Amino acid sequence: LLNASNVVVATKSGTIRFNTTSGMYEGTIDLGTGITQGVYQIKVKSDQYLRSRVPGIHTLTKETINVLPEAVLIAGDINNDNRLNILDYNILEGCYSDLLPAKDCTTTNQALADLNDDSKADQVDYNLFLKEISNRVGE
Secondary structure (H helix, E strand, O other), X not given: OEOOOOOEOOXXXXXXXXXXXXXXXXXXXXXXXXXXXXXXXXXXXXXXXXXXXXXXXXXXXXXXXXXXXXXXXXXXXXXXXXXXXXXXXHHHHHHOOOOOOOOOOOHHHHHHHOXXXXXXXXXXXXXXHHHHOOOOEOO
């Protein structure tokens, strides 16, 4: 959460879930009582995705559910450093397996390299990574 001067005023965590009906991730984040009513920029980050700014400037009202527009998240940040680079590629390549077992893959890396959440790191994840690689750094 950034104020009008683009200064981070709060970092909050929450849970997002995939809505199979809408095909979108949805979630609720409790900002607590320390946030004053006002105008903010909002950025979101999730494991395997680059941080992204929610479009627009948002007026947040206390004790109200503030509904935000959708934000596009860029997949492929396998090591969660907010960059798509060779480090992410190396983890994906080590966990990649279509027919043969993965070359060098921990259980944790296997879950992170599975970008489309189908329990395997395969050509679908590789293609998704290649599609997103032009977006090098999150906001």
